[in-house]
Amino acid sequence: MRQFLNIVNLLSAAPNSKMASRMTFVAAIAVTLMLISSAPAQCTAEEFLWGTATSAYQIEGAWDVDGKGMSIWDEFVRRNGTTIKDNSTADIACRSYEKYKEDVQLLKQLGVNSYRFSISWPRVLPNGTLAGGINEKGIQYYVNLVDELLANGIQPLATLYHWDLPLTLQNEFQGWESEQIIPHFVDYAKLMFERLGDKVKWWLTFNEPWVFTVLGYGLGAHAPGTKDLVNTVYIVSHNLLRAHAKAYRLYEKDFKPRQQGKVGITLNGAYVLPKNTSSELDKKAAQRSMEFSFSWYSDPVYFGDYPEEMKTRIGNKSAAAGLPKSRLPEFTAEEKAELKGSSDFFGLNYYTSSLAEHKILSNDGGYYDDQDIVSTMDPSWPGSGSPWLKVTPFGIREGIKWLSARYDNPPLVVTENGVSDNDGTTSDQHRIDFYREYIGNVTQAKNEFKCNVVGYFAWSLMDNFEWAEGYTEYFGIVAVDFNDPERPRTLKDSAKWYRDFIAAEMTTQAPATTPKAGSIVTAALGVLTMAFGLALSLAKLPF
Ligand code: GAL
Numbered sequence: 001m002r003q004f005l006n007i008v009n010l011l012s013a014a015p016n017s018k019m020a021s022r023m024t025f026v027a028a029i030a031v032t033l034m035l036i037s038s039a040p041a042q043c044t045a046e047e048f049l050w051g052t053a054t055s056a057y058q059i060e061g062a063w064d065v066d067g068k069g070m071s072i073w074d075e076f077v078r079r080n081g082t083t084i085k086d087n088s089t090a091d092i093a094c095r096s097y098e099k100y101k102e103d104v105q106l107l108k109q110l111g112v113n114s115y116r117f118s119i120s121w122p123r124v125l126p127n128g129t130l131a132g133g134i135n136e137k138g139i140q141y142y143v144n145l146v147d148e149l150l151a152n153g154i155q156p157l158a159t160l161y162h163w164d165l166p167l168t169l170q171n172e173f174q175g176w177e178s179e180q181i182i183p184h185f186v187d188y189a190k191l192m193f194e195r196l197g198d199k200v201k202w203w204l205t206f207n208e209p210w211v212f213t214v215l216g217y218g219l220g221a222h223a224p225g226t227k228d229l230v231n232t233v234y235i236v237s238h239n240l241l242r243a244h245a246k247a248y249r250l251y252e253k254d255f256k257p258r259q260q261g262k263v264g265i266t267l268n269g270a271y272v273l274p275k276n277t278s279s280e281l282d283k284k285a286a287q288r289s290m291e292f293s294f295s296w297y298s299d300p301v302y303f304g305d306y307p308e309e310m311k312t313r314i315g316n317k318s319a320a321a322g323l324p325k326s327r328l329p330e331f332t333a334e335e336k337a338e339l340k341g342s343s344d345f346f347g348l349n350y351y352t353s354s355l356a357e358h359k360i361l362s363n364d365g366g367y368y369d370d371q372d373i374v375s376t377m378d379p380s381w382p383g384s385g386s387p388w389l390k391v392t393p394f395g396i397r398e399g400i401k402w403l404s405a406r407y408d409n410p411p412l413v414v415t416e417n418g419v420s421d422n423d424g425t426t427s428d429q430h431r432i433d434f435y436r437e438y439i440g441n442v443t444q445a446k447n448e449f450k451c452n453v454v455g456y457f458a459w460s461l462m463d464n465f466e467w468a469e470g471y472t473e474y475f476g477i478v479a480v481d482f483n484d485p486e487r488p489r490t491l492k493d494s495a496k497w498y499r500d501f502i503a504a505e506m507t508t509q510a511p512a513t514t515p516k517a518g519s520i521v522t523a524a525l526g527v528l529t530m531a532f533g534l535a536l537s538l539a540k541l542p543f
Contacts, residue, residue, distance in 0.1 A: 048509060049155065049455030050502040051114035052107065052477065053416050055162035055207065057090050058464040060120065062097035066137040069126025071164035072175065072216075076223035083221075085472050090465035094480050095487045097141060104148045106461065106478055106489060110499045113506070114155040116415055116457045117145065118162035118207065121188055128166030130187045139195055146199045157202035157415075157457075159266065160189055160247070163212045163223065170224050176217065176236040177226075182243045189247035193255045201261040203251070204347050204415065205244045208268040209297050213237050218367055221468050229366030231327055234314070238329040241300050241339060248342040265301060266347030266415045269293035270354040271392075271399035275376065281358035285373045288313075289356045290402065292371045302407045304340030305331060314370050317363050327366075345454065346403060349416035350438075352388065353381070353395035384434075385420035385473045391434060397441035397449075404451040411454045414442060418459035420466070424474035431477065431494035439501070458498060462489060 057073050064070075076082055077089040096103055107115050121128065123138035142158075149156045165175050173180045189205070212222060217236045220227035244265055251263045272289040274282035291299075291307040299307045306328060314328040331339065355376045361369040381390035400412060419434040439456065446453040463476035471482050477495040481488050 047113065047155075048505075049114040049157070049202075049413060049457070050505065051112045051116055051155075051157065051455065051457040052110065052461035052498075053116035053457040053459050054096070054461050054464065055118040055159065055164075056120035056123070057093075057118075057162065057164040058460075058466070059094040059096040059462065060123075061091060061093040061095045063089075063091045065097065066141075067126060067135040068120065068138055069122035069128070069135075070167040071120065071122045072167055072170045072223035073164050075167050075170075076225055079225065082225065084468055084470045086470035088465065088470035092487070093465050094462055094489075099487070100141075100145045101148055102489065103461070104145075104152055104154065106491075107149070107154055108152045109491070110477075110495060111503050111506070112154060114157055114202075114455065114457070115149055115461070116157040116159065116204075118159035118164075119192060120164050121161065122164065122166040124191065125166065125188055128169040128188075129184050130191070132168070134191065139191075142192075142196060146196055150199060155202065156200045157204070157413075157455075158192070158196065158200045159204040159207050160192060161185070161205065162207040163216070165224070174226075175224060176213075176239050177232055179239050179242070181239060182246060185243040186246045186250060190250060190254075193251055193259070197251075197255050197259040197261060201259070202345075202413075203261060203263045204266045205247050205263065206240060207266050207415075208349055209237060209240050209265070210268055210293055213240070214367060215468075229368065230364070231366070233367050234328050237296060238331075241297065242331075242335055244301070245335065245338040245342045249338055262344035264343045264345040264347045264413070265297065266349055267294050267297050268349040268351075268416075269399070270352050271350075271395035271402065272354050272356045272375075275355040275357040275374075279358070282356060285356040285358035285371075288371060289354070289373050289375065292367075292373075294403065295406070298346070298403070298407065300331070300336075300339045301343045302341065302410070304336035310370075313372070317370055321363055343410070345411040345413055346407065347413055347415040348400065348403065349459070350396045350399055350414060351417065351419075352377075352390050353392035353399075385422040386469070389420060391419065391437075393434075393437035393441045396438050397445045400442065400445040400451050400453065401449050404445075404449075409450075409452045411452050413455035413457070414453065415455075415457050416459035417442075417456070418475045418477075420473040420475045422472060422474070424463050424476070424479050426479050426490055426492040428477075428492045428494045431492070432497045435494060435498060435501075 057071065062068065063074050073090065077084050119142055120138070123141065124135055126132060126135050146156050169175050169181055169184060175181060213233050213236045214229070215222040216224060217226045218229040218233040226232055248263050251261070255261070269290060270293065272286040274286045276282045288309050291309045295307045296310060299305060310328060311326070315326040318326045355378060357374040357376070358372065359374045360372050363369065377390050381392050383390060396414070396417065404410070404412065417438055419431055421428065421430065435458065442453060442456060445451040458477055460475045460477070462478040463474040463480045465471060466473040466475065477492055477498055479490045479492055
């Protein structure tokens with residue numbers, strides 16, 4: 001606007017009518033350019049994302065409907081000897097496959113501007129591969145969901161892999177244990193970019209590789225139930241990182257120029273404190289612990305290779321065990337180049353902190369022993385409905401600061417944050433307190449410490465199937481009655497609090513948006529045009 005006033009001033013000061021007409025012509029161009037630059041944007045990628053999150057297996061149900069193939073979780077919950085706490089399955093879950101329109105209305109009531117969901121790979125490719133055939137009905141479900149979101153002004157953020165691997169790929173070559181999976185994942189990603197990429201502008205390749213690697217292939221507590229912390233966890237992680245990089249590069253080359261979306265990966269970890277704050281060894285152990293969780297994945301994604309601490313420690317332990325080479329695989333030069341910088345934003349799932357104590361551990365336990373750390377929790381930290389989750393709001397701020405410093409302040413989206421209880425009560429003041437404190441710390445990281453936080457998603461939109469804990473731990477801000485076949489939903493107090501909180505945030509945020517790169521360019525063009533106009537008006541030209 002200031003530039004516009006400058007033009008008016010110039011016009012009124014023009015010494016004759018010819019000059020005034022030239023200047024009017026030029027000013028019209030300049031003003032048009034400036035008006036374009038200040039036009040209110042629709043839901044742009046630059047807007048702070050306030051959302052809620054879910055995943056396909058945890059909410060959809062319809063496990064064998066409309067041509068969907070089986071996932072490793074469909075098999076895992078049926079396997080004899082598998083310990084799902086209440087012996088439940090997600091066969092029906094929240095019935096979101098049928099009730100997606102109702103879910104979108106819930107989102108609308110909450111006033112969120114974005115929604116994070118995941119796509120079930122075996123729902124769209126029942127055998128996991130293109131050769132095995134595309135399930136058009138499955139794809140249509142996600143097209144419908146995305147259309148419904150957009151029609152309600154809600155930006156979709158889609159996760160390609162939230163742990164429900166097509167069972168066929170596990171049966172054929174042990175899933176992520178084999179590099180044979182990489183081209184199949186890339187085919188699947190390509191199919192989704194093709195079918196949904198005109199509408200979905202935020203993509204995540206993987207949700208929490210650490211969890212499905214360590215719990216799924218290391219401890220056997222999650223599907224596929226493999227127990228090998230010594231070698232398999234490192235191989236699985238290696239393969240998924242290579243698959244991530246290939247999917248990222250594919251999007252970058254073949255889709256991004258036209259679709260203009262962003263691709264990232266979502267990582268989890270704790271902000272770790274030294275158990276003994278005056279022990280240098282414990283301080284180093286705390287750093288190392290975060291390198292063995294976050295940086296195991298984020299160092300390859302940002303720097304192209306595993307953390308030195310992991311390479312050295314696992315290398316030394318492998319040598320001491322008489323192995324010819326390290327149990328931690330190596331990336332080729334080409335893979336390093338493909339990985340380095342393979343993320344447009346950092347996806348962070350954050351829940352809890354922990355304490356690290358330095359201790360040299362035995363040499364045969366694999367992943368945990370490789371770290372030489374004893375990990376504990378401070379007994380004074382308040383608990384939740386999940387033994388692993390202690391309420392430590394400072395941790396999300398410190399975790400964001402730690403990651404932002406290490407990776408040069410990348411755009412960061414908190415893709416999950418939330419707390420559980422064991423009864424699913426709608427009078428959940430404890431959850432309101434949790435969100436107020438955690439979001440407050442995220443805001444502090446953003447405003448005070450200038451971390452580039454660009455979004456926040458509450459886990460979860462609704463109570464759902466909590467993996468090995470079945471329906472015994474509830475994270476939803478919306479309650480679901482699992483005893484009623486209709487699975488009715490009810491807003492909890494925390495949902496109402498979140499609704500009011502983000503409404504206030506969006507109102508205060510609106511006028512203070514930072515100028516977008518495009519606007520700066522157009523504004524600069526406007527100013528140049530004005531300067532050109534001034535030169536014209538002073539020159540002796542025939543019009
Ligand atoms: C995350 C996971 C979610 C959800 C949440 C609460 O690890 O991505 O699916 O289960 O934890 O435990």
